[in-house]
Structures are given as structure tokens and as C-alpha cells.
Amino acid sequence: MTLTNEQLIQIRRHLHQIPELALHETQTHEYLLSVIKGFNQQFLEIRETPELPTALFVRVQGSNPQRTIGYRTDIDALPVEEKTGLPFKSQHPGVMHACGHDIHMTVALGVLNYFAENQPKDNLLFFFQPAEESDYGGKRAYEAGLFSGKWRPDEFYGLHDNPDLPAGAIGCRMGTLFAGTTEVNIDLKGKGGHAAYPQDANDTVVAAAALIMQVQTVISRSIDPIHSGVITLGKIRGGSIRNVIAGHTRIEGTIRGLTQKMIEKIDGRLQDICEGIGRSFNMDVRLGLNQGGYWPVENNPQLTKFFIDYMQKAPDVNFIETAPAMTGEDFGFLLAKFPGTMFWLGVDDDSQLHSATLTPDEAAIKRGVDAIIGFMNARMAK
Numbered sequence: 001m002t003l004t005n006e007q008l009i010q011i012r013r014h015l016h017q018i019p020e021l022a023l024h025e026t027q028t029h030e031y032l033l034s035v036i037k038g039f040n041q042q043f044l045e046i047r048e049t050p051e052l053p054t055a056l057f058v059r060v061q062g063s064n065p066q067r068t069i070g071y072r073t074d075i076d077a078l079p080v081e082e083k084t085g086l087p088f089k090s091q092h093p094g095v096m097h098a099c100g101h102d103i104h105m106t107v108a109l110g111v112l113n114y115f116a117e118n119q120p121k122d123n124l125l126f127f128f129q130p131a132e133e134s135d136y137g138g139k140r141a142y143e144a145g146l147f148s149g150k151w152r153p154d155e156f157y158g159l160h161d162n163p164d165l166p167a168g169a170i171g172c173r174m175g176t177l178f179a180g181t182t183e184v185n186i187d188l189k190g191k192g193g194h195a196a197y198p199q200d201a202n203d204t205v206v207a208a209a210a211l212i213m214q215v216q217t218v219i220s221r222s223i224d225p226i227h228s229g230v231i232t233l234g235k236i237r238g239g240s241i242r243n244v245i246a247g248h249t250r251i252e253g254t255i256r257g258l259t260q261k262m263i264e265k266i267d268g269r270l271q272d273i274c275e276g277i278g279r280s281f282n283m284d285v286r287l288g289l290n291q292g293g294y295w296p297v298e299n300n301p302q303l304t305k306f307f308i309d310y311m312q313k314a315p316d317v318n319f320i321e322t323a324p325a326m327t328g329e330d331f332g333f334l335l336a337k338f339p340g341t342m343f344w345l346g347v348d349d350d351s352q353l354h355s356a357t358l359t360p361d362e363a364a365i366k367r368g369v370d371a372i373i374g375f376m377n378a379r380m381a382k
């Protein structure tokens with residue numbers, strides 16, 4: 001039976017209440033499995049993967065397949081304490097679907113449900129991916145060989161919700177949609193001591209302050225202003241009490257750039273600054289850079305042209321051409337391995353992604369499902 005709009009909303013609300021962090025999405029996995037097992041099983045093959053236990057793959061057998069079309073949704077949540085006040089708010093303290101992956105999963109289930117009832121011409125592959133926010137589940141799945149044989153998509157699609165677009169609008173662009181990112185970890189190791197005797201200690205809080213201020217010059221002084229990059233240091237922890245000099249301080253952040261060259265340039269400047277701070281403060285400053293799977297999201301030219309042409313012409317789709325965004329997505333890694341397209345789904349909200357008050361408009365779900373079904377049917381007719 002095809003899921004109604006009300007049923008889709010109930011599914012989304014359930015998923016919203018059980019958010020889980022990257023690689024720990026066990027309850028989400030079980031729920032997704034139970035929903036999918038309730039669909040018509042005639043054309044479906046469900047695959048669980050011990051190599052990546054919270055992932056889920058579902059294949060829909062096509063009636064006269066020329067190709068396998070992949071569709072990916074991410075399933076993890078963020079360490080954010082929800083402040084929406086919704087009656088269906090997160091039941092997991094300190095964890096929230098603050099990036100809208102509950103919406104992403106529900107749209108994927110809606111599309112899968114439709115094709116379980118209406119056998120597609122081509123094969124379809126649905127990938128419910130753990131760990132998008134950190135730990136790059138897409139790359140992990142690829143490196144574990146999970147896309148081999150009949151589980152290999154010939155082309156791959158995926159969406160991200162966008163609070164700045166009207167609910168249900170589809171946004172996309174040719175070329176780069178999202179930035180590549182590098183996770184940054186800096187450990188400063190000096191010497192702790194009494195607050196009254198700084199001459200006998202080596203204060204990592206002071207060195208961290210100098211480092212942070214120098215990092216602020218990277219984008220403004222080392223990057224061509226016509227191009228763009230971001231460094232955000234989102235977390236700092238050092239010391240234990242006001243009157244003890246901190247012997248260790250840790251800083252965590254993220255670098256973003258629209259090209260790999262830009263990311264590498266910023267990485268290099270950060271390395272220089274950490275080395276310089278280490279020398280001038282005579283302490284050990286260790287920089288860890290980890291790009292994981294967060295490569296720039298590069299849309300394939302031919303497939304994306306077809307996608308945009310379809311969305312622009314579809315009578316019920318509000319298509320909006322968008323600018324590149326500095327958000328990251330590890331779908332960038334998969335799009336470097338398989339041609340495809342990433343796009344936005346508008347969810348019309350005043351709160352931004354990663355905000356404790358993110359409240360996507362649920363009207364986006366059904367509109368997204370319908371737009372993707374329409375696109376897939378058009379693609380299969382080619």
C-alpha cells in the first residue's frame with residue numbers, strides 16, 4: 001500500500017524522536033528495517049552489512065533494467081540539545097536531528113515505498129547511510145566493498161534539506177554544490193603550574209589564544225578574495241580551574257573550501273601557524289587534519305543537466321537554481337566514485353541547519369517524494 005502524507009509525517013516524527021550519533025544509529029536502523037519490511041516485498045531485496053552494522057541497503061529489481069539507479073540518504077544526528085518544544089521532540093537527551101536527516105530518511109522511504117508498489121524499469125538501490133556528520137559512512141561503505149556486483153549504482157542521487165528554500169522546492173546547480181571539509185584537531189602541550197608562578201609553567205591557554213588569532217588571518221590574508229574558504233574553530237577545552245595554569249589545551253574545528261586545491265592551501269597555512277606557535281611558545285603543538293570522505297560535492301555534468309531540465313519542466317516542481325554552499329557532505333566522496341547529482345529540498349525554516357530550534361516544514365516531505373519519483377521515472381524512460 002502506498003504511504004499517505006499522514007503516514008509519512010508519522011514516520012518522520014518517530015524518527016525525529018530517536019536521533020542517534022554517527023555509527024551508533026541502531027534504533028534508527030531497526031525502525032527503518034521494520035518500516036521497509038512492511039512494504040510489498042515482491043521486488044525488494046534487503047541487505048544488512050556487518051562491515052557497517054547500522055547501514056541498510058535495499059535493492060528494487062527492475063522489470064527491464066538498463067542500469068542501477070542509486071539513491072542515498074544519511075541517517076545520523078547531532079550532539080545538540082533540542083529546543084524546539086515540539087510534542088515529538090527528541091527522546092535522546094543531548095542528541096537531535098538538527099540537520100534534518102529525519103526528513104531525508106522519510107523522503108527516501110516514500111520513494112522506496114512507491115517503487116515497491118510500482119515496479120521500476122531499471123534496478124534501484126537505496127543506501128541508508130550512517131555517519132554523515134562525522135566519521136564519513138559513505139567512504140567507509142565504499143572501502144568495505146559494499147557497492148560491488150549488483151549493489152553497484154551506475155548513477156547516484158541524494159538530497160539535503162535547506163531551510164532557506166520554500167517547502168518542497170528543489171534546488172540544484174551544475175558543478176560544485178557543497179564544499180569539501182577537513183576536520184581539525186589541535187593539541188597544545190605545555191607545562192601546568194600554579195597561577196601565581198607563570199615563570200615556572202608553560203601556559204597552553206595563552207598559546208591557544210595566540211594561535212586562534214593567527215588562524216583568523218588565513219582567509220583574510222592568504223586566500224584570493226575572489227575565491228573562498230572558511231576556518232571555524234568550534235570547540236576549545238583547556239585547564240580545570242582558575243588558579244592552575246593549563247598544561248594542555250585542545251582546539252577542534254573545520255576547514256571548508258569549494259575546491260580540493262583551496263582545502264589543501266588552507267591546510268598548509270594551518271600547519272605553518274601550528275609549527276610557528278610551537279616554536280615561539282616552546283611547546284608541543286600537534287595538528288591533526290582529517291578530510292575523511294568530505295570531498296567537494298561535484299555534480300556530474302550530463303546527469304545534473306538531465307536532472308535540472310526535468311525539475312525545471314515538471315509542472316508540480318518549484319525548481320530554484322542555487323549557489324554553492326560551504327556546508328560539507330560526505331556524499332562528495334561517493335560522487336567522485338559514481339556519477340550523480342546532489343540537490344537541495346527546501347524546508348522553509350527561520351532556524352539554520354545544526355540549530356537547536358530547527359523545525360523543517362513537513363509539507364516538504366510529500367513534495368520531495370513526488371519530485372524524486374517523477375525524476376526517476378523520467379530517467380528510466382531514457
Ligand SMILES: CC(=O)N[C@@H](CCC[C@H](N)C(=O)O)C(=O)O
Nearest residue numbers: 133134181182183254327328329
Ligand atoms: C550538511 C552538513 O551540515 N554537513 C556537515 C558535514 C560535516 C563535515 C565534517 N565532519 C566537518 O566538520 O568538517 C557540515 O558541518 O557541513
